[in-house]
Amino acid sequence: MDALLTWRPFAERAREWSARPLLLLLLALILGMLVRQAPAAIVGLAALAFLCRTRSAWLALGLGLILGLIRAPAPVPTERTDLGEFRGVVQVVQVPQNTRKGMRMIVRSGSERLLLQVERGTDLSLGDLVRIEGQFKSLPTPTRKYWLNWGVAATLQPTEPPEVLQRGLFFWRWGLDLRHRFVSYTDAMLEDRAANVVDALCFNVDAELSTEFREALANSGTIHIISTSGVHVMIVALALGVLLRPLPVPRWVMLLILTGLLFLYAAAAGFRAPAVRAVLMALLVAWAYLFRRQGDPISAWAFAAVLHLIWIPEVLRDISFQLSFTIVGSLVFFARLPETSPQDYLSSLVQSARFGLVASLVATVASIPIIAFIFGRVSLISIVANLAIGFVLLPIMLAALGAWLISGLTPLGEAIGAGLMRLVVEPLTGYLIMMVRAMGDPSWSAISVPPFGVGWVFAFYVGALVLWCPKPRPDPQALPGRG
DSSP: HHHHHOHHHHHHHHHHTOOOOOHHHHHHHHHHHHTTTTTTTTHHHHHHHHOOSSSSHHHHHHHHHHHHHOOOOOOOOOOOOOHHHHEEEEEEOOEEOOOOEEEEEEEEEETTEEEEOOOOTOOOTTTTTEEEEEEEOOOOOGGGHHHHTTEEEEEEEEESSOEEEEEOOOOHHHHHHHHHHHHHHHHHHHHHHHHHHHHHHHOOTTTSOOHHHHHHHHHTTGGGGSSSHHHHHHHHHHHHHHHHSSSSSHHHHHHHHHHHHHHHHHHHHTTTTTHHHHHHHHHHHHHHHHHHHOOOHHHHHHHHHHHHHOOOOGGGGOOOHHHHHHHHHHHHOOOOOOSSSSSHHHHHHHHHHOOOOOOOOHHHHHHHHHHHHHEEEESSHHHHHHHHHHHHHHHHHHHHHHHHHHHHOOHHHHHHHHHHIIIIIIOOOOOOOOHHHHTOOHHHEEEEOOOOOHHHHHHHHHHHHHHHHOOOOOGGGGGGGGG
């Protein structure tokens, strides 16, 4: 044992793990949440203990375990069998999502969670207290397992218009209002098919996407583009940064404004796990520079995941969180940005293309175990498909959001916005749809895999962490502006 602890490669890795207490906190939190249902998680905790070399590392490990035991998600409930009438007060605990038949959201009645389905346009938002008269119904068959994982026991269908007794935080209502205004604008400016895709890209409004198009996205390995995540938040943050830069205010004020606007965007996009994680990561790295600390993407990723898991423990069972968490984690661990940038344009273009290829490969490999375990299918062309459509996401989102923002300012802004939508957004969206449909043919784009145990999924990711070669974190005192 002593020989292992003093072996140079192991000692170097242990030192780097100990230098990232947030990473240890996250892994201990997850294992603590799982240990009651999967006692084998104790083995993982013991392995993490071997990596602790500092007091802060041991503190992070212990704190993560305690928080995991306290905040472990409740066991998956059994579906309600008593489907009688309901009269009572519920609280909305999820940002409402559009569906083809109306709107749906998770509500809480006492200790029970229910899936409330209402008509499109019903004025409800996160945090509202609502009096409901309605009928219990069974959960939708195709998504029954998904809702049970979120702790939902039944569907609640109102028979009378809901009565709002108390409004939630105004912030969530602002986000919903932004989303509704954008959807109304795209509906007026684009043909239906393009408008539906742009709504999904920019604000996670995916209810109107056809089943065939969803299947094509899944088969081609590009389903992630309609789930607001790191790429989408990066694009919005980039646009906001350009708009805020001319303001004659200190950097910390600009960051406060950016923080509020990014959280507002996340609220408008449904406050789903990938968007929340991406916003938290972006803000942590941005604020690190304000305090003259070098932003560490791994620590930012871990910090965002810790906050989200503590706030909403059930998200641990959400496929959206699992994929987002895994893909972004694989990128920050294995797809490192180049440390130097070439001076000439051609070399810079080649470097960017090389990094894009590596990032796409890393993200694809990292997502395969989860996708294969849950869906039983693996895309064969995910890397090619993502490269083929990835370059149009930035111009589509920037042009659509920019056109929407300037259209209400002046008649000239309205004309420029209309031009952007018809000359940039619509043709690029048409290209995206064409490529997804062409590469989403299930006869050759994806293969089925036989069922396998969840232990193989854990083994894959444990093996990846063992292979990780950490990059040493610099001494904060050595950074410019310190000392």
